[in-house]
Amino acid sequence: MDLRSIVAWRSVLSGGIFVAFHAKLWYDKIKVGDPMNDIATLGNDAGFSVFSFGNRVIRFKAPYSLERYTSVKEWDNGYLVVMAKYRHNSQPEEEYIDLLPILNRLYINGQEFLKPIKGVAIANG
Helix, strand or coil: CCCCEEEEEEEEEHHHHEEEECCCEEEECCCCCCCHHHHHEEEECEEEEEEEECCCEEEECCCCCCEEEEEEEEEEEEEEEEEEEEECCCCCEEEEEEEEHHHCCCCCCCHHHHCCEEEEECCCC
C-alpha cells in the first residue's frame, strides 16, 4: 500500500477578511481487487499482541515472555494457530489465539469483523 498525500486548498471570504488554509490529509491507498486487502496482521509490541485489519487495531495482553510471533500455521475465522518464540525456550512453540471472545468483550461484532479476512500474516516478519 502506498501512503499518499492529498493537499487541499480552500479559500473563504468572510466579513471582508480573506482566510486561506492548507489542509494536508494522509491516507493509505487501497487498490480494489488487491488480495492484500483480505489479509490481517498479527504482531506484538510492549507486552501486547497486536491484531490489525483495515482501520482497526486490536491489542490484547500477551504472555510475559513472548518475544515474537514467527509464523501463522492456521487461520479459521477468528481462531489462530501460530508459532511463537518465548524467552525461556530456544525453539518456537505452538500457540493458540481465539479472537471471537476478545472482539465480543470489546463490543465488536466478531462475525462481521472477521468475515472479510482470508488470511493472517506476521507483522514486520
